[in-house]
Amino acid sequence: MRVAIVSETFLPKVDGIVKVACLLLDHLTARGIEVMLIAPRYGENRHYNDTPIRSLPSIAVPLYPEARLGFVTTGLFRDIAAFQPDIAHLFHPAMTGIPTMAMLKWLGVPTVASFHLDYARLASQFQVGGLRLDVARPLIDRLTRRVFNWADARLAPSQLVQRQMQHLGIRDVGLWRRGVDAAAFHPRFRSSAMRAEMSQGHPDDTLLVYVGRLSDEKQLEHIRPALQQLSNIRLALVGDGPARKRLEQYFAGLPVSFQGYLRGDRLASAYASADIFVFPSRLETFGLVVVEAMAAGLPVVAARVGGVSEVLREGITGYTFESGDTSRLAQGIRAIAADREKMRWMGRQARAFAETQSWTAIMDELIAEYERLLSKN
Known part of the structure; x- marks a missing residue:
């Protein structure tokens, strides 16, 4: 053929x-x-x-x-x-x-x-x-x-x-x-050095991660209320795009790091070294990064766009919310971050699902x- x-x-x-x-x-x-x-x-x-x-x-x-x-x-x-x-x-x-x-x-x-x-x-x-x-x-x-x-x-x-x-x-x-390639994205890539870099030297804080383009339709500014409301929470943005300069100004003074584009083992390590994957996008046809994060053993808090509702089980592998609902986004983060054992359990459930995809x-x-x-x- x-x-x-x-x-x-x-x-x-x-x-x-x-x-x-x-x-x-x-x-x-x-x-x-x-x-x-x-x-x-x-x-x-x-x-x-x-x-x-x-x-x-x-x-x-x-x-x-x-x-x-x-x-x-x-x-x-x-x-x-x-x-x-x-x-x-x-x-x-x-x-x-x-x-x-x-x-x-x-x-x-x-x-x-x-x-x-x-x-x-x-x-x-x-x-x-x-x-x-x-x-x-x-x-x-x-x-x-x-x-x-x-x-x-x-x-x-x-x-x-x-x-x-x-x-x-x-x-x-x-x-x-x-x-998803469940071998390429795996919890074994967790790295204390990568976590320290992404958390700006605060590895004991709860570390949120987003991976993808930095553009308007991703609505990354919707994560700011959660950072302001919740204590000991940090965010790492992995990727680049036309909205980066605006987002750097918007998140100025908050615990946010910009990692730029990462590939290969460094990208796998960035996923695995975080605690929760956040995905507030308003426009997706599927959302590949959600399943990659799950393969890395992360629970997910994501807007119900693209294929998100088809891969996440509410309260088991993560939480979903209507795109634009910043209150529900913060609630989902809080529900996972408040209980470390629950966070780890949800991460294991996420990994188990990803292995079937x-x-x-x-x-x-x-x-x-x-x-x-x-x-x-």
């Missing part, structure tokens, strides 16, 4: 979409499936491990310079035709994916489109000349419905997003669940979906 993967983003950018794309590329290669990646040019890399990258000319997104818009060319059509894919998987087709899907349709290649980013809701946090872009939400929703229904198969990352897609009028939406099984389910689609075509 030959598979073309089409993504709107890739390395060296770091986010959940890129992480899933890398995991998929690695898994397909391990299964002996030939893969080509098509993505906007972010760097000069021509390969990701054994996968050739077909980089497209790109420019930075004006309102979101971390992202890039890729432009298809006639050369891409020739490259796709030469590769002769049996199937193509498009990660939330937009500027790059839509014209690429047209090429794939012309060549008769079956297509799978997976949902990764709610562009309609994301637009509401931007404005141009005083005009908020949420006025474009109906148009974006209509375009999303048309593009996904144009694909031969459609996949959602969580049951919540599956229902939202169906509500938009997207037909026959399947599930492509998310998993194997990426290998989930990626094999996706390959089975490819095979099912090919059998129909």
Whole structure:
């Protein structure tokens, strides 16, 4: 089988979409499936491990310079035709994916489109000349419905997003669940040195951790009331993004450390060296970092977005709250932090759940979906 993967983003950018794309590329290669990646040019890399990258000319997104818009060319059509894919998987087709899907349709290649980013809701946090872009939400929703229904198969990352897609009028939406590498994220990576660094030399305090992009939709400022209300609580923010400077000013004078982007063993150690994972985001399609934190043995306090309600058991592996409810966020932290033995017990329950969420099984389910689609075509 030959598979073309089409993504709107890739390395060296770091986010959940890129992480899933890398995991998929690695898994397909391990299964002996030939893969080509098509993505906007972010760097000069021509390969990701054994996968050739077909980089497209790109420019930075004006309102979101971390992202890039890729432009298809006639050369891409020739490259796709030469590769002769049996199937193509498009990660939330937009500027790059839509014209690429047209090429794939012309060549008769079956297509799978997976949902990764709610562009309609994301637009509401931007404005141009005083005009908020949420006025474009109906148009974006209509375009999303048309593009996904144009694909031969459609996949959602969580049951919540599956229902939202169906509500938009997207037909026959399947599930492509998310998993975790329970060996890469594990309590054994707990480190007294990392804990001292993250807690700014106060390792005996309760240490909250957030991992992810520092951007407006993550609503990290909602953690401040808990820091002000609860004693002996500290916060470590792992990641970077456009909101970092504003957040550094917002949390000035509070026990908050900014760790920047971490990878590999240092990221695993950051998870395992904390006590509670906090996730106040208002916009997610799944929330991979929640399951990574659980694999590291942390109880979680998270907003009910994306796949959070599907992976957390209330009072057993963590607590959930409606996005924006800072009082419930603080209550969840307090309920865990007040009892160290309960905290450890909840962490063990979280780890036990994460061990059941194997990426290998989930990626094999996706390959089975490819095979099912090919059998129909």
